Amino acid sequence: MDVAAQMMERIEALGRISEEADCLSRPFASPAMRRANDLVESWMVQAGMSTKTDALGNLIGRFHGPHADSKILLLGSHLDTVRNAGKFDGPLGVVMAIACVEQIRCAKHALPFAIEVVAFADEEGARYQTAYLGSRALTGLLDEKDLALVDANGVTMAEAIKQFGGDPARLKSCRIAGENLLGYVEVHIEQGPVLEQKNLAVGVVTAIAGQTRATITFEGKAGHAGTTPMELRHDALCGAAEFILEAEQYARQHPGLVATVGQITADPNVSNVIPQRCRLTVDLRHQEDAMRERGCTDLDKFVMEIGRRRGLKAAWRMVQETASVPCSAELSVILREAARKHQPGVIDLPSGAGHDAAVMAKITPVAMLFVRCAGGVSHHPDEAVRNDDVRVALDVLTDFVLSLAARP
């Protein structure tokens, strides 16, 4: 069977393994994850790998190198999903890593390093509302306090790991030593529309963008919609509207910056009363932290300016800040060269979403290859990737591994 078609079949097979009958939901350490791990493990074995599952539940397949202490190249992605997920986010990278090993084995390429394919047990954080459990365990960054977190059914993370067959007391054993690693390379769907727009199958990720989440509140004065003249109003929603448009325009004027007001609530929120309070969220991302930080400063100033001008109490509250994670220039050059062989051009693009690679970067150089997805849709059953693009991605990844092997 054609290798791309086989990958698609495997992704379909994983897509049928769900905790819910009518949608794809495969949370961390669930019975569905157990079945997914078992299936993926069988593919790893077919591809000539030895396998193990670590104390958290990460599945790791090893394609041995020339020596027991050969350096290791990590490939992989995650097997867990959000609720009502698409089939490709995560599984694509795992299935592709296995297919890559299979191709290298079939072609009898002798590599100077080992490959380990990691199928992370949790990236989405859907079950415990805290993400990257898998890569945090692998890098030694998982906080043991997290074991006490409970899911929606009151099951602690420690219990869930035990039920899955892991060992919450031995999480430290999951840790792998960075000094033995050549790097971590992840193939993932883009989750955005840029590659589709550029008509390219794959793109090389420059960095995983840093992110700021903040909430903004405007507080004015409620008033009767019929009896309060326009010039005497202190309308919190009008202040919010100004901010929404300014955030949009500011991001448009600063290439690479994205700013999103995703959530808005007005109070009292009835049709015949002037809004007294309005609360907004803003999400800013840029691959350069300095640009994002300047964006926050400028938009914060604008919030205050709106407040002064409109007689509103205005507040900007930081909720979360995550620094940008640059991809390895060295690995990305090789990935870019490989991509150039298989499609008319190559583009570099930042990842606006977080990935296991962002955590893995704490201990080893990382690189990522994005694959075009239909309409940029992800975290939705409509997630779709073309057969041909999967084939291109596999060729690029395999070329990348061989080029890395050929390095002096």
Added chain:
Amino acid sequence: MDVAAQMMERIEALGRISEEADCLSRPFASPAMRRANDLVESWMVQAGMSTKTDALGNLIGRFHGPHADSKILLLGSHLDTVRNAGKFDGPLGVVMAIACVEQIRCAKHALPFAIEVVAFADEEGARYQTAYLGSRALTGLLDEKDLALVDANGVTMAEAIKQFGGDPARLKSCRIAGENLLGYVEVHIEQGPVLEQKNLAVGVVTAIAGQTRATITFEGKAGHAGTTPMELRHDALCGAAEFILEAEQYARQHPGLVATVGQITADPNVSNVIPQRCRLTVDLRHQEDAMRERGCTDLDKFVMEIGRRRGLKAAWRMVQETASVPCSAELSVILREAARKHQPGVIDLPSGAGHDAAVMAKITPVAMLFVRCAGGVSHHPDEAVRNDDVRVALDVLTDFVLSLAARP
């Protein structure tokens, strides 16, 4: 006792008559309304009036004219309240009408007409979500189908009227003949900040503004807040923000128009997803219907323009349209003359809120006198009116009645 102080005491007394222990709530046909009617009836009797309660529950006090068939001047307002109400909205007009009659009687002025003080049983519509039951019964406009409406406890309006001591089968008997009336004059708190802004105790109402309520929806495309470049977005909330600011600016540029976006909901309304749908309400009011209608047309066009420019599905749906009710020029001239005697200047202002006068205008000329209220606050326990302003309003109303009596 000083007459203004007595009025304030009476308003306080009514303010203590509530269905709820911790806030003022006096819905239509409630036990609290019964106690309020009884108390007000006793004041009417003290002021020399004969009283009756009609089949709906409206309390009417008659100060007889020279003949049994003398023309009648109606004065009054309503005794019901919204939930968690202020003390002045409604009761002020009733208490003032009684005080006016008392003053005329004490001064032994002989009037060529009778005065009837109406204490309407329902203006706010808090119990049956349909307003103006009192004035609709009086003008013959109450739809008998409304008798089947049920309140929050499942009590039909017909039952409620019966329990109150009225007669739902005889609602037609409430109707009064317009041809016997000289007009209806209502004193009411402004429920807006204009008089406070102008530093005046009272103002003469030109019209009860017409109102349009519409809902606007924008539908774009959800997308990942981190991975969707600004130029590829179809953000429904950004479209909504443009509309909010345009509605505000449009109203500012068109004197007398007020436009309020009071309600907004975004979907999915999470911080890291581009808003797919946004639903807004807009409330437009103007004392000239043509101005309001042009406003609707222009803003509707703007909604469509936003939709086209941003690639959003846009819709404007009319929810309700109420025509403006002009006050009687003839009565208002007399009211204005009277006001001029008791304060430094007079201003005319439209009423942005609805009033019993708007319904009474169907059968007789109407006029309204607004009284300054603190901060324009109404429908709230903070509702407040000054003693001195109450005295001015009473003087103006009494002068008005005497001037009307002195007309050739």
